Amino acid sequence: MTPVASARGPIDPRLVRRSRAVRAYLVVSIVLATLVAGLVVAQAWLIASVVSDGFEGSGVTEAVTTALVALAAVVAGRALLGWLHTVVSARAAVQVKQQLRSEVVAQLLGGSPGSTASGSGTASVSSAVSSSSAVVTLLGPGLDKLDPYFAKYLPQLVLALTVPAVVVVSVFVADPLSGVTIAVTLPLVVVFMVLVGYVTRDRTERRWRALVRLSHHFSDVLDGLVVLKVFGRSRNQTKGIAEVGERNRRETMGALRLAFLSSFVLELVASISVALVAVSIGLRLVEGHMTLMTGLFVLVLAPDAYLPLRQVGAHFHDSAEGRAVADDVYAILDAPAGRASRFPAGRASGFPAGRASGASRDHPTLAGATITLEEVSVSYPGRTTPALAATSLTLAPGQVTALTGPSGCGKSTLVDVLMGFVAPTTGRVVVRTADGTTYDLADLDLTAWRAELAWVPQVPGVLAGTVAGNVRLGAPDASDRDVLAALRDAGAPDLHPWRDVHEGGANLSAGERRRLAVARALLRVRRGGAAVMLLDEPTAGLDPTSEQQVRRALRDARVTVLVVAHRRALVADADAVVPLPAPLVVVS
Ligand SMILES: Nc1ncnc2c1ncn2[C@@H]1O[C@H](COP(=O)(O)OP(=O)(O)OP(=O)(O)O)[C@@H](O)[C@H]1O
Incomplete structure (x- = not known):
C-alpha cells in the first residue's frame, strides 16, 4: 500500500x-x-x-x-x-x-x-x-x-x-x-x-x-x-x-x-x-x-x-x-x-494519468486551431516498451487526419493524450489558435478543452435511458429533429430515438452502440459547439451502407477530425494519413 x-x-x-x-x-x-x-x-x-x-x-x-x-x-x-x-x-x-x-x-x-x-x-x-x-x-x-x-x-x-x-x-x-x-x-x-x-x-x-x-x-x-x-x-x-x-x-x-x-x-x-x-x-x-x-x-x-x-x-x-x-x-x-x-478517465486505468481541470487555466477556442503533437510519447510504469513511441503530427483545421498502424502501436493512447486522459511522458501537445496564439495543452483548463471535443472511443459509453437521451449527451439542448438528423447521418436511421437503452447499452448490438456514439459526436459538433472530432475506429463492425454514411458525415462535418482507422475506405477519405510504427517487442 x-x-x-x-x-x-x-x-x-x-x-x-x-x-x-x-x-x-x-x-x-x-x-x-x-x-x-x-x-x-x-x-x-x-x-x-x-x-x-x-x-x-x-x-x-x-x-x-x-x-x-x-x-x-x-x-x-x-x-x-x-x-x-x-x-x-x-x-x-x-x-x-x-x-x-x-x-x-x-x-x-x-x-x-x-x-x-x-x-x-x-x-x-x-x-x-x-x-x-x-x-x-x-x-x-x-x-x-x-x-x-x-x-x-x-x-x-x-x-x-x-x-x-x-x-x-x-x-x-x-x-x-x-x-x-x-x-x-x-x-x-x-x-x-x-x-x-x-x-x-x-x-x-x-x-x-x-x-x-x-x-x-x-x-x-x-x-x-x-x-x-x-x-x-x-x-x-x-x-x-x-x-x-x-x-x-x-x-x-x-x-x-x-x-x-x-x-x-x-x-x-x-x-x-x-x-x-x-x-x-x-x-x-x-x-x-x-x-x-x-x-x-x-x-x-x-x-x-x-x-x-x-x-x-x-x-x-x-x-x-x-x-x-x-x-x-x-x-x-x-x-x-x-x-x-484517472478514475473516470477514458480507457486508462493506470498511470500516467491525465489531470483535473483548473478553473483559472486558459481555454482558447478551438475553431480554426491547429493542434500539434511534438514528439509525444507515453510510457506506463512497469512496462518495458512505451505505449506510444515518440510521435509528431499536426491536425490542420478542418482537415480529416487518419491515424493508422498495427494493433497495440498506441493509436488509442494518442487519442487519450488529446482527450487529456493521459499526460505525455515526453513531448507536448501544442495548440495554435486562429489568431496565432500558442498554448501547451498541459496548461489548459481540461473541462473547457473537452467541451470543444467530440469523442467516439473504441468502446463507447452508453447510459441507461433512451437512444435520444444518449445522443443528447453531446448537446443537451438539441431538438428532436437534430437528434434524428444525427442518427440518420451516423448510419443509424433504424435506431428509434425513444427506444429504451439499458446500462452500458446491454440491449444494443456493438454496431448500434458505435453508431449511437457517432451520432452523439455529430450532434456535439452541430449543436454542442465542438470544433474537433476524435474517433477511435468508428466504422469497425459496420455494414457497408452504414460505413458509407459515417464516412460521408465525417467529410461533411467541416471540423478538424482525427480518426483512428483500420478500414481502407476510411483512410482513403482522409486529407492526411499518419501511420504509427509497430510497437517494439522486447524479448527478455
Ligand atoms: N492503462 C494501461 N496500462 C498499461 N499499458 C497499457 C494501458 N493502456 C494501453 N496499454 C498498452 O499500450 C499499448 C498501446 O495500446 P493502444 O490501445 O493505444 O493501442 P492501439 O494501437 O490503439 O491498439 P488497437 O488497434 O488494438 O486498438 C498496448 O501495448 C497496450 O497494452
Missing part, C-alpha cells in the same frame, strides 16, 4: 481544518460538556447533602425537599444535554459525510475542490482506493463508519477533556488528599488508553483493508463471471471468495477481542483508583477527620472523573475504522489532482 499521511491525534486535524461543520460542532460540544460537568458536580453535592441530612436524622425538612427537587432537575438537565449532544453529533456526522462525499466525487471527476482546500500534493492515492469497487465501498459503507466517530467518540472525547478537570478541581476544594489521589491516578488511565490505542490502530486498519480487499475481489469476480462460467472456472472462485471472507472474519473477531480486552483493562485501572480514594475516605470518616457530607460528596464524584475517560477508550474502537476511512478519503483529496482524476 502506498503510504498515506495519516493523522493520529485524538482528533483528526484534517477534519477540523477542512470542515466548518466540525469546527462549529466542537464549539457546541465544549459548551454542552462544560454544562454537563457543572451538573455532575451539582448532582454529587445534592446527593451527598440529602443522604447526610438523612443520617443526621433531621427528617424531611424543607431543605431536603428542595434538594430532592433540585436533584430531579439536575438529572433531567443531564438527560436533556445528553440528547442535545446526540442530535448535534448526528447532524455534524451527516454534514461532514455529505461534504466529504461531494468533495471526493468532484475530485475524482476532475473538479478538484479538494486540491484547492489544503492539498499538499505530496500524497498519492492509496492503492486501496484505486478501483471503482473500492471507491464505492469508501463512499458508501466506508464513510458511514464516520458515524461512530461523530456520534460516540467525539462527544465522549470532549466530555473526557472537560468533566475530569472540573471534577478534580471540585474534589480538591472539598478534600485535597482525594483530589491529589485522583489527579495522580487519572494519567494512568490515559497512559493505558494510549497504549491500547496503538495496538488497536493497526488492527482496525487491517480490518478495513480486509473489507476493501473483499469488495475488490467480489467485484472482479462478478465482472468476469460470464467468462469464468463459459470456461467452467466459476466454481473455483467460490474458494477464493471464501478465503477472503474468512480473512475478513478473522480480522473482525481480532478487533472485537481487542476492544473487549482494552475495556476490561481500563475498567480495572479506574476501579482500583476509586477504591484508593474510598479507602482513604473510609479511614478518615472512622477517625472523625472528615464530615460525612464531604466524604459522600467525594465518593459520589470520584467515579465521574474516570467514567468519561473509560468511555472514550471504549468508543475509540468504534471510531478507529472511521479514521482509517478518513485516511483513504484524504488520500484522494490530497492527491495531486491528475492522479485522482
Whole structure:
C-alpha cells in the first residue's frame, strides 16, 4: 500500500481544518460538556447533602425537599444535554459525510475542490482506493463508519477533556488528599488508553483493508463471471471468495477481542483508583477527620472523573475504522489532482494519468486551431516498451487526419493524450489558435478543452435511458429533429430515438452502440459547439451502407477530425494519413 499521511491525534486535524461543520460542532460540544460537568458536580453535592441530612436524622425538612427537587432537575438537565449532544453529533456526522462525499466525487471527476482546500500534493492515492469497487465501498459503507466517530467518540472525547478537570478541581476544594489521589491516578488511565490505542490502530486498519480487499475481489469476480462460467472456472472462485471472507472474519473477531480486552483493562485501572480514594475516605470518616457530607460528596464524584475517560477508550474502537476511512478519503483529496482524476478517465486505468481541470487555466477556442503533437510519447510504469513511441503530427483545421498502424502501436493512447486522459511522458501537445496564439495543452483548463471535443472511443459509453437521451449527451439542448438528423447521418436511421437503452447499452448490438456514439459526436459538433472530432475506429463492425454514411458525415462535418482507422475506405477519405510504427517487442 502506498503510504498515506495519516493523522493520529485524538482528533483528526484534517477534519477540523477542512470542515466548518466540525469546527462549529466542537464549539457546541465544549459548551454542552462544560454544562454537563457543572451538573455532575451539582448532582454529587445534592446527593451527598440529602443522604447526610438523612443520617443526621433531621427528617424531611424543607431543605431536603428542595434538594430532592433540585436533584430531579439536575438529572433531567443531564438527560436533556445528553440528547442535545446526540442530535448535534448526528447532524455534524451527516454534514461532514455529505461534504466529504461531494468533495471526493468532484475530485475524482476532475473538479478538484479538494486540491484547492489544503492539498499538499505530496500524497498519492492509496492503492486501496484505486478501483471503482473500492471507491464505492469508501463512499458508501466506508464513510458511514464516520458515524461512530461523530456520534460516540467525539462527544465522549470532549466530555473526557472537560468533566475530569472540573471534577478534580471540585474534589480538591472539598478534600485535597482525594483530589491529589485522583489527579495522580487519572494519567494512568490515559497512559493505558494510549497504549491500547496503538495496538488497536493497526488492527482496525487491517480490518478495513480486509473489507476493501473483499469488495475488490467480489467485484472482479462478478465482472468476469460470464467468462469464468463459459470456461467452467466459476466454481473455483467460490474458494477464493471464501478465503477472503474468512480473512475478513478473522480480522473482525481480532478487533472485537481487542476492544473487549482494552475495556476490561481500563475498567480495572479506574476501579482500583476509586477504591484508593474510598479507602482513604473510609479511614478518615472512622477517625472523625472528615464530615460525612464531604466524604459522600467525594465518593459520589470520584467515579465521574474516570467514567468519561473509560468511555472514550471504549468508543475509540468504534471510531478507529472511521479514521482509517478518513485516511483513504484524504488520500484522494490530497492527491495531486491528475492522479485522482484517472478514475473516470477514458480507457486508462493506470498511470500516467491525465489531470483535473483548473478553473483559472486558459481555454482558447478551438475553431480554426491547429493542434500539434511534438514528439509525444507515453510510457506506463512497469512496462518495458512505451505505449506510444515518440510521435509528431499536426491536425490542420478542418482537415480529416487518419491515424493508422498495427494493433497495440498506441493509436488509442494518442487519442487519450488529446482527450487529456493521459499526460505525455515526453513531448507536448501544442495548440495554435486562429489568431496565432500558442498554448501547451498541459496548461489548459481540461473541462473547457473537452467541451470543444467530440469523442467516439473504441468502446463507447452508453447510459441507461433512451437512444435520444444518449445522443443528447453531446448537446443537451438539441431538438428532436437534430437528434434524428444525427442518427440518420451516423448510419443509424433504424435506431428509434425513444427506444429504451439499458446500462452500458446491454440491449444494443456493438454496431448500434458505435453508431449511437457517432451520432452523439455529430450532434456535439452541430449543436454542442465542438470544433474537433476524435474517433477511435468508428466504422469497425459496420455494414457497408452504414460505413458509407459515417464516412460521408465525417467529410461533411467541416471540423478538424482525427480518426483512428483500420478500414481502407476510411483512410482513403482522409486529407492526411499518419501511420504509427509497430510497437517494439522486447524479448527478455
Ligand atoms: N492503462 C494501461 N496500462 C498499461 N499499458 C497499457 C494501458 N493502456 C494501453 N496499454 C498498452 O499500450 C499499448 C498501446 O495500446 P493502444 O490501445 O493505444 O493501442 P492501439 O494501437 O490503439 O491498439 P488497437 O488497434 O488494438 O486498438 C498496448 O501495448 C497496450 O497494452
